[in-house]
Amino acid sequence: MLKNIEVTQDLLDYIYNHTHPLHPVQKDILTHNKTLGDIQRMQISEIQGHFLQLIIKINNVKSCLEIGTFTGFSTLTMALALPNGGKIITLDHDKKIVHVAKNFFKKGKLENKIETVISPALDTLKKFSKEEKKFDLIFIDADKGNYKNYYELSLNLINEKALIIFDNVLWHGNVSKKTVTDKQTNLMRDFNKYIKNDNRVEKVILPLGDGLTICRRV
Numbered sequence: 001m002l003k004n005i006e007v008t009q010d011l012l013d014y015i016y017n018h019t020h021p022l023h024p025v026q027k028d029i030l031t032h033n034k035t036l037g038d039i040q041r042m043q044i045s046e047i048q049g050h051f052l053q054l055i056i057k058i059n060n061v062k063s064c065l066e067i068g069t070f071t072g073f074s075t076l077t078m079a080l081a082l083p084n085g086g087k088i089i090t091l092d093h094d095k096k097i098v099h100v101a102k103n104f105f106k107k108g109k110l111e112n113k114i115e116t117v118i119s120p121a122l123d124t125l126k127k128f129s130k131e132e133k134k135f136d137l138i139f140i141d142a143d144k145g146n147y148k149n150y151y152e153l154s155l156n157l158i159n160e161k162a163l164i165i166f167d168n169v170l171w172h173g174n175v176s177k178k179t180v181t182d183k184q185t186n187l188m189r190d191f192n193k194y195i196k197n198d199n200r201v202e203k204v205i206l207p208l209g210d211g212l213t214i215c216r217r218v
C-alpha cells in the first residue's frame, strides 16, 4: 500500500501552524520573495528550512557552505541554527541579489555568522579546495548543470561526519515522468543516477519541497 499522503496547500498550512514559528526576518524574506513573481520559486520551502535547522543542531554543525544565496532565506535560516561561533559561507555570482540578501542578514544581526562570496561558485570551490578548507555541512542549490562538479569538489571540502545536501532533485516531480524529456529534467535524472551509482557515499532522497538528496561519505 502507498504510505505517502498528498501534501496539499491546506495540509502545508496546517504543518506550518503546528511547527515552531519562523524568525521575524525569515518572515520578512518570505514577504519580499512573494513580490518577485515567478523567481520566488528559487527559494527553498519553509519545511526544508526547518529540516536544515534540525540537521545543523543534531549533527553539531559549526561550519556550513552554501552554493546559491538568492535573497538569503536558506542562508539566514541555517545561520539561525548555528551555535555561537558558527559560520556559514554562501556563494552566488549575482551581485544585485546578494545585496538584497545582505540587508536581511544585517536586519537579523547575523553578519558575524554569514560571509558572502560573489563569484562563479566553481572558482570559489576550487580555491577553497586548494586552501584545504573543511565544512560540516554543504548545501547545494544553484545551477543544476554544475551539480556533478559541485559534488565532486565538495567531497574534498567536508569533515568526516559532514553531509552534502542538494535541492531540487525531484524537479517538480518530473524526474519520474517518462513523457517529460526537457533538458533540465534530464540533467536532474542524470545527476540522480550519478549519485546513486557512487559507492563513496550513502544517500537518501527526501520528498521535502522540490526534493532533497542527502549524502554522507561511507
Ligand SMILES: C[S@@+](CC[C@H](N)C(=O)[O-])C[C@H]1O[C@@H](n2cnc3c(N)ncnc32)[C@H](O)[C@@H]1O
Residues within 6 Å of the ligand: 042, 043, 044, 067, 068, 069, 070, 071, 072, 073, 074, 075, 091, 092, 093, 094, 097, 119, 120, 121, 122, 141, 142, 143, 146
Ligand atoms: C535556487 S537559487 C538559491 C535559493 C536559495 N538557496 C534560497 O533558498 O533562497 C540559485 C542561486 O544560485 C545562483 N547561481 C546560479 N549559478 C551560479 C553559479 N554558477 N555560481 C554562483 N551562483 C550561481 C543564482 O544567482 C541564484 O541566486
